[in-house]
Amino acid sequence: MGSxxxxxxxxxxxxxxxxxFGTGSGIAFFMLxxxxxxxxxxxxxxxxxxxxxxxIFTATAVVLQPVTGYFLMRQTGVTxxxxxxxxxxxxxxxxxAFWLPVVWIQVxxxxxxxxxxxxxxxxxxxxxxxxxxxxxxxxxxxxAVLAILFLMIAKPVLY
Numbered sequence: 579m580g581s582x583x584x585x586x587x588x589x590x591x592x593x594x595x596x597x598x599f600g601t602g603s604g605i606a607f608f609m610l611x612x613x614x615x616x617x618x619x620x621x622x623x624x625x626x627x628x629x630x631x632x633x634i635f636t637a638t639a640v641v642l643q644p645v646t647g648y649f650l651m652r653q654t655g656v657t658x659x660x661x662x663x664x665x666x667x668x669x670x671x672x673x674x675a676f677w678l679p680v681v682w683i684q685v686x687x688x689x690x691x692x693x694x695x696x697x698x699x700x701x702x703x704x705x706x707x708x709x710x711x712x713x714x715x716x717x718x719x720x721x722a723v724l725a726i727l728f729l730m731i732a733k734p735v736l737y
Contacts, residue, residue, distance in 0.1 A: 584653045591646040595730065597639040599723055601631055602677075606716055609684070613709055618694035618701050625688030632681055640674070661736035662729045669722040669729075676719035683712045 605628045612624035644667075650656070656663060690705040 580653070584650070587646050587650045587653060591643065591650055594639040594643040594646060595727060597635055598643065599727065601635045601639070602720065602723065605631060605636075605684075606720070609687075609712070616701070618691045618699075621701070622688055622691035622695050625684055625691060629681070629684050629688055632684065636677075640677070644670070660733075662733050665736055666726050666729045669726050673719050673722035673726070676715045676722070680712055680715050680719065683708050683715075687712065 608624055609628055612621045615621065651658075651663070658664060658667070687705055687708050690702055690708070693699075694701050694705070
């Protein structure tokens with residue numbers, strides 16, 4: 579029974595990591611392509627779907643990931659003092675510190691694009707300012723997620 583619990587936990591943990599990375603990279607791609615169109619209506623529609631996907635998929639995985647990780651640690655005897663675990667947790671906080679503002683930025687970009695579309699007006703300067711922040715925040719956020727994935731697989735001794 580113990581090995582079945584372990585496999586279910588590991589499967590859930592890997593699926594969670596896949597959802598976080600896959601949804602995040604998909605959202606980034608679609609938002610970038612919508613932005614490049616310059617079409618406020620298209621941007622608003624894309625951002626509406628992106629915000630929904632972030633709330634349904636990414637947020638769920640983000641909440642469940644540390645839960646499955648904790649129970650995997652209990653199953654395997656891994657502790658928080660193992661360097662790869664400690665660094666992974668620190669990187670998880672880094673990723674979250676960049677992801678949370680990005681969610682708010684996406685909502686605001688959606689609203690600005692929707693307002694511009696409804697008025698038949700160009701995108702306001704505030705939209706472009708938010709896009710630059712959104713774009714820049716993606717690098718440390720995704721970098722942290724990629725590093726965590728590597729640490730989960732390699733489990734290196736770092737210190």
